[in-house]
Amino acid sequence: MSSRTTFPLLPLRNGVIFPGTTVTLPLGRERSVALARAVRPGDILVVVTQKDGSVTEPTEDGLYHYGTFAKVQQIARAGDREYRMTVEGMGRFELAHLVSSDPYWIAEGSVVDEPVSNPDEARMLARVLRERVEELAGRQGGAVSSSVRATEEQPGLVADQIAAGLGLATDKEMQVLQTTDVLERLRQVAALITEVSALSDMRRKIEGDVRKEIGKTQRDVLLREQMRAIQKELGDDKEDDLGRLRERLDKAGLSEEARAVADRELKRLEGMSPQSPESNVARTYLEALADLPWSARAEAKDDIDAIKEKLDADHHGLQDVKKRILEHMAVLKVSRNPRGTILCLAGPPGVGKTSLGQSIADATGRPFVRISLGGVRDEAEIRGHRRTYVGALPGRIVHALRKAKVKNPVFLLDEIDKLGQGWQGSPEAALLEVLDPEQNKTFTDHYLEVPFDLSEVIFIATANTLETLSAPLRDRLEILELAGYTPDEKVHIARSHLIPKALREHGLDLDALNLTDPALSAIITDYTREAGVRQLTRQLTKLVRALALEVARATDGKPHKLTIDADDLQTHLGKRRFFSEVAERTQVPGVATGLAWTPVGGDILFIETSRMPGRGRLEITGQLGDVMKESARAALTYVRSNASALGVDPGFLEGQDIHVHVPAGGVPKDGPSAGVTIFTALTSLLSGRKVRSDTAMTGEVTLRGRVLPVGGIKAKVLAAHRAGLTRVVLPEKNARDLDEVPEEVRKHLEIHFASDMSEVLAAALEKEGDTASPSPEPAITPTTTSTSTTAT
16 A cells, blocks of 8 residues: 555545546535635546535545545536536545545545456456446346446456446445455456346336236327327317327326316316317316426525525625525425425515515525515405306416426515405405415415415515504514615615616616715715615616716717716705704704604604693694504693603693694604603693704603503614614613614614603703703704604
8 A cells, every 4th residue: 555645535425436437526515616616627636425425514434434536537617606527536545534624625545556366367257247247238228337448457447347337326336446356346246236137137027017017008098199190180189189288287296186186177178079168168277287386396505605695695784584594494404394484574665675585586596486466455366266257267376386387486475565455355364374384285276176285485475564464464474674774784785786786777887987985975865765775776876877878978989987976966866855854843842853663664753842822722733643642641641740740830731722743744643652752842841941952762651651662663763863863762671672773873872761751851851051962964854745654
């Protein structure tokens, strides 16, 4: 045995490469890909088989200690992260130990000597084995390879090449590889040839018995083919069409129940006239059955790092959603259970919910189908029409499956919160079976009337609000909330995605637009006000169109580059749309800034109070809901019952009326979380102390002055940050929700937690004689014209 040396090592999940054989190997593991990138044709490496092929990162104990020296013949890319490498086995190798595994495996070992104890007997046995394997290959019809290039003068290679062509299991191939004595190896291969020959004889006998059993069926098929040919000559191709339809059904892999229904319908169709209306109905039904992917599956990718890389490349942030998808793919990889998942991405428009569904499909290697549910009012749109109706068709779920052509696609149920309800039934109720993991494996469309397995589908629903969903439907969804992006995240998204995409769509070079950082920040704060990036996309597209106009007008043929600074925005985008009005509105006592949740993201709102001569009445305006009106009455009651402690005249209602108004009166508003803001505004009005202009607040109040937790904290805090506010007052029990707020937002805000009203006033009101320091110039909310409901 020769001295030890080191070589790059390529582990095989199964199978053995023998000396004297040439094999093409697919490479997809990270270290295998790194090896493929490092070596060149002509280099030498060693190939060693794993003991357990399911292990992705094998250790030294997980490898057989005998392998093969191999010479690299060719390397070719087979995808984004996959290669194909052709290698030729050169000789045996004994593994001593692994030296390194980064970036690819490196092994130390030595060449194995192959002694021949009796050369004459070895040559004679090699000649006999060559003849025997050629005979066996002829009987097997190609199942055994007869390509033995070595001659009897190379008996060791004869044994190796025959073993490689017998189609043996990995453990038996390893026994041959580990046998170093050539004569002993030839005897071992002779025994294996005898075993394969016996199996071949048994297989032929079984096949002969089966052929006898199905002889009648074959005769029927032959007669049917003859009948089809006769009918074709006579111009009647009905039987030909039925044959093609039967063939499609045979290949569709129908379930047992569906196969029985299909056979019954085929038998009925054979007895009908082609001109009969029922013939067309039956044919359409059978074609729908044949088009469904009863057993076809997409080969889903299970490289977790590659999936993460794809998701990060397509979308910035959204870490909760990405983590959930990676967890699901990890479960599939570990358990080998193809069960799907059901997610609901809830958040304001423009945060990337729909595009995230496409990205998930691309990352996992599954087909993507989008089903738009906005405005759907008929249950039959989901579950199909019964065949008793003229023009009946399957529902959208079955139609999407026919389009996907596999039973494990990614379904995007877009705008699930905008389902309607008409006299035809509730489409939302029809989704209860589709989105229930315990029921959807036997989903039954009214048109098909046979169960279909939906358990392998990844369902991703999108919604702007969960308030319109029924409780049973919400219970079936795993809800992931997307509250919106911070300004820093919007800058990153614009630089990495929006601007390059707009330039490509307009046929411009990627460096043709030079948008300075101050200009981009000004667009985000002064020209858009949204949780997502849809309006930002429109403004950036305006700038790209301006550049395209300059390029189109140019006559010199030179490439043009447009540089835009903050001072140039008014020229291209018009006047600034959003201004700060917090400080202006809170200059007088009685006005407080609150935080609200809306279907399009978080927002700020102003609570204005005033008093006037009257008879002690409370007037509430601003299109408020019952809950918000009750919060105003509760806040007033607490102020009256604690007037002395709050520095308010106990008789403030004698001869006076109180008016509470929430601007943007065209927008419906409701919810309990404005209680803290109303209470602060009333106390400010009656005590004469102004509310700090840099402070916003949210929380529900009780008659005893307790501050209760509310929802939508992340969206509300992001809204305060977008508005340029620097202080936020939150209920103490909402402290646990603060970890959802990005760190870059938290570090710019001074957050106060309050458990009762006194703590709210201490944080929100200016001290007597003091003036709150003005907040930095904020990007602030205008008066909105949206018709959606605001939840405070």
